[in-house]
Structure formats: C-alpha cells, structure tokens
Amino acid sequence: MTEKKLVCVSCPMGCELTVVLEGKKIVSVSGNRCPRGEEYARSEAVEPRRVLMTLVRVEGGRDRVVSVKTDRPIPLRLFPEAMARVRELSVRAPVTIGTVIEENFLSTGANLVTTRPAR
Amino acid sequence: MRTYTVDVLVVGGGAAGMAAAAAAAREGARTVLLERGERLGGVLEQCIHPGFGLHRYREELTGPEFAHRMRQELDDSGAEVFTGATVLEILPDGPAVKVVSPKGLKKFRPRAVVWAVGARERPFGALRIPGTRPSGVFTAGLAQRLLDLEGLLPGRRAVILGSGDIGLIMARRLHLEGVEVRAVLEIQPFPGGLTRNVVQCLRDFGIPLLLSHTVAEVHGRERLEGITAVRVDEHRHPIPGTERRIEADTLILSVGLIPEVRLIEDTVPLDPVNRGPRVNGRLQTEVPWLFAAGNCVAVFDLVDTVAELGERAGASAARYARGDLPSGKPVPLVRGENVVSLVPSCLDGTAESARMYLRVPRPMEGVTVDVGGVVRRRVPVARPAEMIEIPLDGDALSELSQKERIVVEVKPK
Numbered sequence: 364m365t366e367k368k369l370v371c372v373s374c375p376m377g378c379e380l381t382v383v384l385e386g387k388k389i390v391s392v393s394g395n396r397c398p399r400g401e402e403y404a405r406s407e408a409v410e411p412r413r414v415l416m417t418l419v420r421v422e423g424g425r426d427r428v429v430s431v432k433t434d435r436p437i438p439l440r441l442f443p444e445a446m447a448r449v450r451e452l453s454v455r456a457p458v459t460i461g462t463v464i465e466e467n468f469l470s471t472g473a474n475l476v477t478t479r480p481a482r
Numbered sequence: 483m484r485t486y487t488v489d490v491l492v493v494g495g496g497a498a499g500m501a502a503a504a505a506a507a508r509e510g511a512r513t514v515l516l517e518r519g520e521r522l523g524g525v526l527e528q529c530i531h532p533g534f535g536l537h538r539y540r541e542e543l544t545g546p547e548f549a550h551r552m553r554q555e556l557d558d559s560g561a562e563v564f565t566g567a568t569v570l571e572i573l574p575d576g577p578a579v580k581v582v583s584p585k586g587l588k589k590f591r592p593r594a595v596v597w598a599v600g601a602r603e604r605p606f607g608a609l610r611i612p613g614t615r616p617s618g619v620f621t622a623g624l625a626q627r628l629l630d631l632e633g634l635l636p637g638r639r640a641v642i643l644g645s646g647d648i649g650l651i652m653a654r655r656l657h658l659e660g661v662e663v664r665a666v667l668e669i670q671p672f673p674g675g676l677t678r679n680v681v682q683c684l685r686d687f688g689i690p691l692l693l694s695h696t697v698a699e700v701h702g703r704e705r706l707e708g709i710t711a712v713r714v715d716e717h718r719h720p721i722p723g724t725e726r727r728i729e730a731d732t733l734i735l736s737v738g739l740i741p742e743v744r745l746i747e748d749t750v751p752l753d754p755v756n757r758g759p760r761v762n763g764r765l766q767t768e769v770p771w772l773f774a775a776g777n778c779v780a781v782f783d784l785v786d787t788v789a790e791l792g793e794r795a796g797a798s799a800a801r802y803a804r805g806d807l808p809s810g811k812p813v814p815l816v817r818g819e820n821v822v823s824l825v826p827s828c829l830d831g832t833a834e835s836a837r838m839y840l841r842v843p844r845p846m847e848g849v850t851v852d853v854g855g856v857v858r859r860r861v862p863v864a865r866p867a868e869m870i871e872i873p874l875d876g877d878a879l880s881e882l883s884q885k886e887r888i889v890v891e892v893k894p895k
Contacts, residue, residue: 372678376863413682416531416544417658418633428633430530430546439686446658460550478530479546 364390367408373399382408412436417449419464421481424456429481431464433473441469449475457482483587488514489803490796491579491592492561493569496524497785498776499598500552501792502799506596507559509800514590515561516581518568522556523549524600525623526785530630531651537786548785574749577771593803594771596795597746597759601739601777609737613699618706622648622736629655637732641709642666643697647675647783647867649736654683656734663687664728667695667711669718672845674736676867697733698725706731741778753827755817756780760827762812763836763874765795766802770809773799780823782839783869790837808832813883818891820846823869831883835875840890842866848895854888856881864892 364385371378376396382404383390392404406412414436418428437445445468454464458481465475490506492499495517503515521527526534529545536542539551556563567583572595579590603621620628620636626648628634640661642649645668653663666684671694673680684691698712698720713724741758750759750767758779759767765775775795776788801807810831815838817824823841838853842864851859851870857878861870870892874882882888 370677370681372676372681377677411686413686414532414542415658416655418530418630420633426633428630430544430630432530432532432544442658446660460547478544479527479550 369404369407371395371400371403373397373403380404384408411439413439413442415442415445416478417446419449419475419477420453421458422453422455424482426456426481429454429458430478431475432478433468433471434476435473437468437471437473441471445469454481483589485589485591486514487591488512489592490514490594490596490799491516491590492596492598492796492799493579494524494598494600494776494778495519495522495563495565496598496600496776497526497549497552497788498600498778498792498795499524499596500549500556501789502596502598502773502775502796503561503563504552504556504559505793505796506800506803507561509797511594511800511803513559513561513796513800514592515556515563516567516569517563517565520565522553522563522565528623528626528630529651531655534785537784538789545785552789569745572745572749574769592771594773594799596765596792596799597767597772597774597778598776598792598795599742599778601741601781603735604738604740606735609697609735611697611700613710614702616700616702616704616706618702618731619700619733619735622646622652622734625652625732625734626655629659635659635661636734637661637706637730639664639730640732640734641697641711641728641730642734642736644668644736644738645674645680645691646736646738647679649734650675650679650683652734652736653689654687657687657689661732663689664730665690665692665711667692667697669694669696669714671716672865674867696720700733701727702731706733709733739777739781741780743778746772746774753780753824756823756825756827761825762828762830763826763833764798764807764830765791765826766798766807766830771802773802780825780839783867787839787869787871810883813885813888815888815890818852818889820849820892820894821890822866824890829874829879829883829888833879835873836879838872838874838890839869840872840892841869842892846892846894850893852889852891852893854882854885854890856888861892 489511492503492515507513526545526549534548571580699710712720775791812828
C-alpha cells in the first residue's frame with residue numbers, strides 16, 4: 364500500500380487529501396470536506412491530466428509562432444514527449460484560430476489546435 | 483487636425499475596453515475605441531494558458547480565444563476601432579481628447595469617455611535590490627510577451643521572484659519550453675497566487691517554491707550570472723546567515739501590478755489603496771463624463787470580471803452621453819478592518835444593482851464580510867489571491883443608499 368498527499372484545487376478551501384493506493388487501485392480518500400474532493404483525488408492520484416499549451420513554429424508569415432493547445436486534457440506524464448513532438452511541427456501562414464495542427468495527438472484522442480490566427 | 487464628434491470614446495482595447503465599446507454601441511451610442519497597439523486583446527493575447535471564460539462563456543478558453551470572442555462581439559456591435567492610436571492628452575474642458583496615430587494627429591470631442599487602459603508591472607527599479615544591473619532581468623509580463631507572442635526565449639536558467647499567478651504561469655511556460663527554472667521565491671509566508679496554479683505550475687514539474695525568501699543581491703556584469711537568495715523574518719527583514727547563491731542567467735519579476743492612471747491623475751480623484759480612480763457602482767468617476775473599468779481601476783483576478791465591469795461602464799457612458807444617467811447623493815464606502823482593494827468607492831443611490839469587490843490582506847478562515855451592518859456574508863476561506871465578490875441589490879441596496887457612509891469590514895471568527 365502507498366499513500367499520496369494532494370491539495371484539492373476544486374475550490375478555494377484547498378483541502379489536504381490523503382489517498383491510499385494499492386497498485387493503481389484506490390483504497391481510501393480522506394481529508395476532503397466534500398464529494399468533489401474525493402472525485403478530484405480519484406482522477407489525480409491515478410492519472411493526472413492537463414491541457415497542454417505551447418507554441419508551434421510558423422513558416423512564411425509575419426508571426427514567428429502560433430499558440431496551440433490540446434483540445435482536451437492529456438496525461439501529464441506525456442508532457443516531455445509532447446513537447447519534443449511539438450518542436451518538430453510547423454505550420455504555413457496564414458492559419459485561422461481553431462485549426463487542427465495534429466489529430467489524435469500522441470494517440471491521446473486529443474487534437475492539437477491553434478488558439479489564435481497567425482499571419 | 484481633424485476633429486471627430488462622438489458619443490462615447492473608449493481608451494484601451496483589452497477586455498475592459500472591448501466590452502465597454504460593444505456595450506455602448508449596443509445602447510445606440512456612436513462609439514469609437516482607441517488602441518495604441520496593432521492588435522486588440524491587451525494582455526489576453528500573450529496569456530496562452532487555459533482558465534479564462536468559465537463565468538462569461540461557461541467553458542475554459544485560453545487568453546487569445548477569449549479575446550477572439552470579445553472581438554467578434556465588438557465587431558457585431560457597430561463600434562468603430564482605431565488601432566495604432568495613442569492618447570496624448572485629455573482636456574477636461576469640452577471634454578476633448580488628443581490622439582496621435584499613423585495618419586497624424588486627431589482630436590475627439592466625446593460626450594463621455596471610458597478609461598480602460600489596464601495596469602503596468604512594478605519594475606525592477608522599484609525593488610531597490612543591491613548588486614549590479616546586468617541584462618537578463620525581465621518583468622513576468624515582458625518575458626511572457628517575448629516567449630508567447632514573439633517566440634523568443636529570454637534565457638536558459640531562470641529564477642522567479644514573486645509567486646503571483648503570472649509568476650507561476652511563467653514558471654510552467656519556461657519549464658515546458660526547456661528553460662531550467664531553479665526556484666520561485668516569495669517574500670510572504672504564503673503563495674501569492676491560486677492554489678490551483680501552485681499545484682499545476684510548480685508541483686507538476688517539481689519546481690521549488692521558497693516561501694519567506696527574497697533576492698538579496700544580483701550578480702553579473704554584462705549578463706546576469708546569479709542571485710543571492712535569502713530567508714526573511716516576519717517583518718520581511720533578511721535573516722543573516724541564510725544567504726545562498728543560485729546560478730541563473732535570467733531573473734523574472736512577478737511583484738505586482740499598478741493601475742495605469744498617468745493621463746487622468748490630475749483630472750480625477752484616485753483611491754490610495756486601489757491606486758485607480760474612485761468610481762461608483764456604475765463605474766463613473768468623480769468627473770461625471772469620465773468612466774473607468776478593468777485593471778486601471780483596481781487589479782482584478784478574472785478577465786470575466788473585467789469584461790463585466792467594462793460592459794457596465796460602457797452602458798453607463800452611453801446613458802450619460804444621451805443625458806439619461808440618473809445621479810444621486812454619493813454614499814462613500816469606507817475600509818474597515820482587513821480590507822485592502824475595494825471597488826466601488828461609493829454608491830450613488832440610484833442604481834438598481836451594484837457589485838462590490840474586495841480583497842483581504844492575508845489568508846483568513848471562517849470570516850464574515852460586513853457591509854454597513856446591512857449585508858453580512860460568511861466566507862469559509864478568504865485569501866489575498868482571490869477577490870470576494872458581493873452583489874448588492876433590492877432592499878439591502880436601498881437601505882445602504884440611505885446611509886451617510888458604509889463601512890466594509892472583514893471580521894475574523
């Protein structure tokens with residue numbers, strides 16, 4: 364059995380949570396003052412997911428880079444690999460906001476999309 | 483010099499200004515928005531992380547996406563936009579506003595003005611840190627602009643001073659782009675930003691947060707070579723013997739924002755704590771034709787709030803321009819204990835509803851916010867990083883409007 368300490372970020376209370384795990388199975392969650400804390404602990408202790416935001420190089424335009432994000436959260440543990448992949452990518456100007464740069468990014472089911480237009 | 487006669491002139495093309503111009507135009511006012519830069523969106527354009535719009539659009543957007551939606555609303559409203567247009571002077575008689583743009587000087591004769599120019603970062607020089615003055619010292623917003631708008635890395639190894647949300651966000655952005663973030667230093671014994679950002683920007687990537695620490699000295703001749711970090715006591719005095727050197731070529735400062743008031747400070751009374759103009763619940767300053775909204779009034783947490791205030795200011799300005807804005811006897815809001823930022827500065831007694839925003843000076847649990855003994859609100863956890871928002875309306879607002887003054891205080895348990 365292992366124990367993980369987390370701070371719940373679902374609301375400003377910031378409850379300090381203790382999650383007891385057996386392998387990848389959650390045995391118990393304590394320290395939460397509401398059900399949202401338990402929900403947070405369950406997703407966070409096993410596989411934290413985050414939206415990745417970064418930049419992709421723009422070719423042939425006035426802008427050097429365009430901002431991008433994953434259109435849904437991806438596993439945090441994939442971030443180093445994701446950044447390495449993003450560095451290989453580029454896009455030709457002009458692009459509009461919401462353009463899909465790469466579908467099913469790193470097989471996560473999320474698309475990498477632009478969050479602003481680039482000229 | 484060409485002269486333009488307009489109903490409402492909005493200065494500043496960030497979230498507050500775009501919202502104000504759209505709201506004024508929707509009220510039927512002939513509206514012009516002036517932006518000194520080339521693009522609208524203000525600081526949103528460089529805030530490429532998600533977390534914007536949960537209140538206004540019920541979804542989580544990045545800064546540029548939020549700005550894009552506001553731009554569409556602005557275009558739909560019929561307001562006219564001038565970019566590359568910098569205000570040189572505001573002449574209270576008239577009033578008249580002198581503007582320089584790539585097409586030369588212009589003069590505007592508006593019936594009402596909405597000031598929405600945002601805030602500026604506290605600079606390095608204001609901190610009086612001993613040592614040399616090498617290159618490699620950036621305010622967080624400048625580093626963010628270089629990195630996320632222009633695609634330029636500010637350095638290779640960075641120390642961040644200040645754990646406000648911008649500092650935390652920049653720690654994550656720099657880490658992701660391959661900069662080694664050595665530490666985030668915070669002079670207070672608690673983080674300056676939201677817990678969510680401490681977790682998702684620092685803990686996620688193992689970036690150390692040193693509380694009760696500051697920079698004692700800066701080293702390096704041409705380029706920054708390192709800093710001396712030091713622990714501070716409860717009075718923020720450095721504790722001798724706790725100094726340690728951290729090698730870095732980049733120092734990022736996230737040490738506070740100050741409302742920009744240079745062109746209006748001789749025209750309107752300011753609030754000494756907020757540092758922006760005193761406004762009533764309609765965002766009208768004490769100069770009746772001048773309205774203000776957003777971070778030039780006080781520094782707010784959420785762009786959603788800033789946009790809402792912008793709309794209120796724009797609609798009020800449009801009503802003023804057509805002679806339809808009621809005015810009553812102003813009732814001042816006065817700070818009691820544990821209140822730092824406080825908006826508005828007064829109620830004018832004629833508004834149907836108003837919203838009050840306040841900030842506490844330190845983290846507190848189980849407090850009660852008391853507004854003139856009329857409205858009481860329990861707040862389980864109050865933190866400086868999160869403004870407390872209290873709607874004032876109905877009977878409570880009428881009762882408050884009868885008073886000579888309204889004391890606002892945060893009472894501990």
